Amino acid sequence: MNEVLTTPARVLVTKIGLDGHDRGSRIIAAFLRDAGMEVIYTNPWQKIDAVVKLAMEEDVDVVGISSLATDHLLVPKLMKALAEADLAHIRVVVGGIVPDEDEADLIASGVSKVFHPGAGREEIVETVDALAKAAAKDRPLD
């Protein structure tokens, strides 16, 4: 009999840059937690280096960046920093106010998905879960 050990998805929910509006990140953290995921939540205003360090230490599958006021413009820098730290398997999603013109740039930088206002709970949970599974598969062996 093949017993498959399933570990819950590990997700870091955070905000980088300067803005502190955190209703979105709090709600998303609660959604994912209630869906059975292990959520690491931080205060806003994280530095990119700090996010990379935390992602590594907590061994997360997905990093969720919440952005209301243009902080998403820093996400390409985050993608580069994750790759440089050999964490390219980690999937990154962005949620919040992201203008159409900027979404393409984020996807090109390696972001897996951008959630806009109006995205539903189910869609978010399912997407993050699928991305976490994909990340776990791609995780380099120690």
Add this chain to the structure above:
Amino acid sequence: MNVVKKVTATDADNSTAQDAKNWQGNYDKMIGKDRATRNRSGVAIEPLYYPENDPDGAYAQKLGFPGDGPTTRGIYPTMHRGRTWTQRQLIGLGRPEDFNERIKSILRSGASALSIIPCNSVYRGLDCDDVEPELLGTCGTVINSEEDMDISLRDIPIDEISIGLNDPSPFTMLAQMLVVAERRGIPWTKVTGTSNQSDYISHFVANHMFYRLSLPGARRVLMDTMTYCAEHVPNWNGLSVVGQHMQQAGATPAQAMGLTLSTAIQYAKDCQSRGMDPDKFLQRFTFFFDISVSFFEEVAKFRAGRRIWNNLCKERFGATDPRAMRFKFHGQTSGCDLTRQQPLNNIARVTVQAMAGIFGGLQSLHTDGYDEVLSTPSQDSAKIAISTQNILKHEAHLVDVIDPLGGSYYVESLTDAMEEEILKVIAQIDAEGGMYKAVESGFVQHMIGASALEFQDQVDSGEQIVVGVNAYQEEEDAASRPVLERPSKEDMEAQIARLTKNKADRDQAAFEAAMKNLREVAQSEDGNIFGAEIDAVRAGASQGEIIALLREELGFGQPLVVA
């Protein structure tokens, strides 16, 4: 319901008639020349409608006449029939030069007051030479120095126009503006306006954007600033208690009102413990609320809140001057109600929100641009937002009658019910030992977080319909999306260069002395921090330098993490 339009001498034997006569007297005195108002059908429109009789005294006790009694129907005898609300649009983008240009255009299109929104780097207390450059000026104006403030306000008569500063503790923008006024020869007694982000409790609870100092540090700086302004800048409203953050963070309208009033109670107690006189300091309290699209709920929220505050001022603080009991508030239409889907629909939402605020009796109004959910509002959408106010005023005639919904069975019953809900929240906070303690413990954050989740669940389940989001969806119409405005890289490089030059050119000895003094004042129990800040600005200190120093001395608290 019976209404009388004019009071005659023979009515004077019943008390409503007497109250009405008093009101009419105050109204006539205040209105100046009243407009002759008729509708399109030729019907004369009176400024106020009210019951002919008040046999059980319920009208006098619960509603009363505008400007009198519990002020449920408004804080002034004339309300919008006399002076309409102030059109106060929040704007900010790019460099001080960009702000100055845009504010002049907005004033030309009918705004009657101005607000300054600084860049997020300023909110974080950082100078522009200390942050990721791509974020500079994308959400507000980069104002770090007195020179930046001077340029922002170029050609603006700051002694004639009311100014709203989005300026959290320790109020460096206010210090900069006062120094600008001083250099222009304008006495500080002529400076009017409001410190819009002075409510540090609301920042700690619900909007971490503005949270810059530790809780006890922010408490001291606010009291120092209020004391300083009471003496030197007497027409400045040093405190705006912000319900908007709570509601935007997820509190229900009743919770937001209850928590805001509890916050105001906390500040009033703090002022009293400094020996200040309630009849004086309460006159400088103002409020700032979110207006959601839940129309009648919002109208009732404002009417109930006004009645409760009027009673609180008398009962808890012993105020006797009616001016100290006025519930003066600014309303901002709720950004959380706006949708990315079919964004032009947001113009309709903002219109309904604005109407709710107007019928709720606000003193000043910001209407959101329809594109706020897509990006920082564009110039075109800001103009539509102002036009919306002008249409409601001049075409829809919403300003002709005071408290036009007063007396509606539904609205009065809902006002009573909202009052009950709001009082319950205030009682809960009282039981927690007051607002300061209730946020230190995380009690308030839990309350708001639970409400935010509950509302999201209602939208997700379809119980609450949101047009274009969970019902009436359509193919996206990308053509209706506005074009994004972002400051150029060169502009921000010039901005950084200017600050660098400011810092290099100032009298270093004077600067060092002012900063040393600021540190000593902050370290001592007495001395006024705000006064020392003004001296530091005079000596060329930037806001980032002042805030960094105060964080060292007063602490930089992180918000509580409450899941």
